[in-house]
Amino acid sequence: MNDVSEIIEALYRGDGGALSADDIASFLDECESGGYDEVLAERARNVREPIYGNRVFVRGLIEISNICKNDCLYCGIRRSNRNCIRYRLDEDTIILCADEGYELGFRTFVLQGGEDAYYTDDVMCPIISRIKSSHPDCAVTLSLGERSRDSYRRMREAGADRYLLRHETANPDHYAQLHPASMSYENRIQCLYTLRELGYQVGCGFMVGSPYQTNRRIANDLCFIRDFYPDMCGVGPFVPHHETPFASFPSGTVEKTCRLLSIIRLLCPHVLLPATTALGTIHPRGREMGILAGANVVMPNLSPVGVRKQYELYDNKICTGEESAQCRDCLELRIRSVGGEIVTDRGDVKK
């Protein structure tokens, strides 16, 4: 199958499973010439509509620590960045952020941080249980990187509902170009399967336009996502950080990110798909464009304003100066401007 319109129709019919990585790679090549993004976005919205309607789910993001033992080459808080001012939030501060978020209407809290050894299971489990017991109608999502099966199990038993762990690339050679030799592609993928086995709703994802990415490699990502069928999928543009080895690489584009959001919506109709802050960073209406392309999640920041600038994964990250309430109001207006409706429930995946 190699005609572009034929592939779009196959995706729309739900026949994306029949596409080979070669089909997808040539399709992505053809799409570069332009002219297909509108129809892809329209098809993606049509597929999203009967499942989620125009509902857009908000997740309150609490960035608990910018300390990380790893040295991913694309990341502004990598261990080697000596100019990063480090912080970590203690248990009471995290709970306060969640309480404030609850008052503002959030029903999912995402605790995200680098791989910081301070947050052992003995530290994390009470935090998770406190949030769950104060707010039993809320979901707790973790995004704390690679941990052992036992650690994932303990945090799940403490009440964690979801786990985000971007796979970054489904191509082992590409993985090795983005990460230090101490990190392994096999372990990253194994973590995703372990999390699923333990009953988490699981999110994977990758950056669009990362260094050394090709359409062939993106085709591998799309096949992986189609076959793994995550509950959530974080796909945003690569944005360089000036203190990393990738400082001089160009950012990913809004067009390609939105195109891929549409394709992922067609491949996995039920997936919860964020319009990321990185997309809003490279274009003033990036998040709105993401919603129009098929996304249905936004993740405003609930971290204390004093530390937001320090959680700088990439340059010029937006929404680092605003209060949580301002973030939420601003996003609500943005979502409404493209016909979406912000909803305040847990927003579980509908599979």
Ligand code: SF4
């Ligand atoms: S991407 Fe994650 S694991 Fe890698 S250096 Fe950054 S915070 Fe650490």
